[in-house]
Amino acid sequence: MISLLLILIPLLSGIAAFFFKKENAAKGWALLSSFATVAVSILGLTILNKTELLQFKCDWLPGLGSSFSIRLDGMGQLLCLLTAISFPLIFIATWNLTYKNAHNFFALMLLSQAGLMGVFLAMDALLFYFFWELALIPVYFLCSMWGGERRIAATFKFFIYTFVGSLLMLIGLIYLQSLTPDRSFDIRSFYAAAIDSKAQHWIFWLMFVAFAIKIPVFPFHSWQPDTYEQSPTAVTMVLSGIMVKMGLFAVIRWLLPVLPSASFAYGEKMIAMWAIAGMIYASLLAWRQDDIKRLIAYSSIAHLGLMVVAIFAESEIGMQGVMIQMFNHGINIIGLWIIVEILERKYGTRKLSELGGLAQKAPAMAIFFVVIALANIALPLTNAFVGEFMMFTGIFTSQYSEYEMITVPLAGITIILGAIYTLRMVQKVIYGNTNALTETGTDIGYNEKLVLGIIVILIIAGGIYPQAFLSLTEETTKFILNEANIFPSSAK
């Protein structure tokens, strides 16, 4: 029931929002709906955390072996919580923006939330594919209608890119289904299927391309900076905060346990190397960016690359690190986008070279900005530190890794580079002398203080007491790694 509500609330309220006439009414409605989702999500974590409430199943397409089957497991809980929390934060932070045809904007936002929830909940491959696309279509319209100048071309590139990926994934899923013993799309049948290694390799690439585009893993990343730059900021937050997690999540749930030997064959030797190359490349690019949006976009590629490496290391601590880092990265990057949005709205520019001295004019914003930036570097006491530390430990101690002496130092370099570009950004924006543009700067409003305050609290809480997340994801991690284990006895 909880799981069903998590999809239905945004879905139905999203459809209803199309019929609002007034902008403020639509805004309020969207906020209300997102609050309801948060409430349901938290209830599902606490007092209503019972197995029978967290799952839902009914017939859907019996002829095809597919059912409407959703369930919240630990990882799903975490990502649904992230999806639930993000939307009210985004709505409040962008409260003062006005949109043309606002009711359509908020309706599409809520629909994409429904799609995201569905992706994290689906326990049936065809259903998963449905929600995967449902999350994408509204974003296509959001970016194309309310984005920047080059929005149509950039969004179209993004759409074609991801659509090709998801179609290939669809073939992979159908192929998998034809190999299951009971010809069903159910995730348990997928886990139970005995797939020979030739088929595994085919299916692995069919599916991985879709996930790699979404994450994005180098060399499939070229849509990302353009799309982030051209999208309206609220949508960029959804894209980078939550949507890219779909790819990582899908690798963990639908790839590793289903195709263990192909994942092992390609995971570390190939994909992890790509990810490492992409991390260094993106970090270097981030260093040279003048546009803050592009800087954060590249920094996000670097952060996600590390998660990809950690996933394919297939160690328990590393995998848990990935799961909580998915949550943390979502929170942190939404915080950064909120700052960018404030800067752009107040000063009309996103260029580092044109900003400066804001610490004097907007002290509250400066403090929030510094804390979030430090979390982006993964300084101890912030949430990202916990995740990155666990991932590094995982890669280093994994029984699957053979090249940890290469991957870990190289990934370590990107952490240093991360500190360089992030601090450079902080320095150029808030320190130094004010210039003509920032001379008249003012501090942020109450709604922004509230949202950034919540984000900072989440950052520090996650840094000091990660145990809550750890115990949440423990069971899922064990289960996934058990399914993904290709060595009968767990000796190296």
Add this chain to the structure above:
Amino acid sequence: MNALIISAIMGVVMMFSGILLKQRSSVRAIALTGLFAAMVLNVMEMYGFHLFKIDATGMMKFDRFALFFNTIAMSCTFIFFLLSAKEMEKVGLNYADYFALIFFILCGIILSSTFSSLLILFLGIEIISIPLYILTGSDKKNLKSNEASLKYFLLGSFSTGLMLMGITLIYGNSGSFSMDVIAESISKPDVKPGVLLIAGLLLLMFSMAFKVSAAPFHFWTPDVYDGAPTVFTSFMATIVKAAVFIAFLRLFYYAFGEIHETWKLIIAIITALTLFIGNITAVFQQSVKRMLAYSSIAQAGFMLMAILAVNSFATEGILLYSTAYCLSTIGLFAILVKMKDYTFEGFNGFAKHQPLLAAVAVIFLLSLAGIPLTAGFLAKFYMLNAVIAKGGFLWLVVFAVLMAAISVYYYFRVIQAMYFKEGEAQAIEVSSSFKWIIGLVAAVVILLGVYPQLLFNWFYF
């Protein structure tokens, strides 16, 4: 049988109604009533009610599959009448005759979806084709319409010749026109299919491929679809094409299913070629009407996958595919026919003037592109599933999917023009009933995309 006879009678009635009735609205009313009656009687036949006791054993078989498809075809024609019947007035003076011809085409559709003898197949295809030649040329003063009609007629009769030749050769091989006898004569495991049979089979395959506009037999399609009056293009690109596909599937399923090994590679190549040519050429079109003509070739490529697979997914799939494709394309054409400018630029800023129609058009386009939550997605899904279940053609599936991704390019160009580009789309007038009907059609497209059991429950019940 019920619907066949009613349609034939209605065809004759409509011819005379043009002489007897002065008012066009009453002509329209008679056509709609007649079609509705045929539809209802057809559904009743599905439940075992026969209006006429005529023994057609050996010639036709009114099985569930055929009756169900006839219901779909007639419902789509009904929707087509509701949406576009008024537009037919603008084509020419012989208003009632157009309806008569469409009823005759329906007879042909019923014949070619129920045949169990090759003679009836030939009759059905011809009864479909000849009225179509006339409808294509019905805009008598328009040179393009005349050209299209002549071209269609010449090429069409050529392919009919091929078909007759094929039927003759197959008769020579098995000594019968009946599909059961043919299937029996070729299903002996120790006998290799002879030259006569293979030659006849290929000729039949090519002539059917011509009728469904599969590459490399597709060259007539863009010119004919573009030249014909837009209302009639909408009819022949959808319902007629789906019906010929049903005949195609029926023929190769029942008669030649046993020797699938011998012809599957040729069909696979035709499928790949059709997908490639349809999609790639559609990308370069500047007129939405011509784009839809090429898109219909591309969609035919997907439907050909059912013929390649010939299994239960394929039969279910082709029913869903024809429903999804017919509804979406009829809807799009119904909007297109009201526009004055058929180019992509003509749609610029359309969403501002007609928010509802634009939203509905988006649903149809998404369905054609095969985006989930629309019927088009599940239809394509069934096709892919059918081929994968048959095994051995993974390359074709991957290729088809890449082509589907290309199709997004040209379908989304219309969406981009309507929503994201500034412009003065010409104001078009639509009645509120038109809006209601087309909205309902869009709702059905979504409903079938979420819960296709609605269709199949009725198919099997």
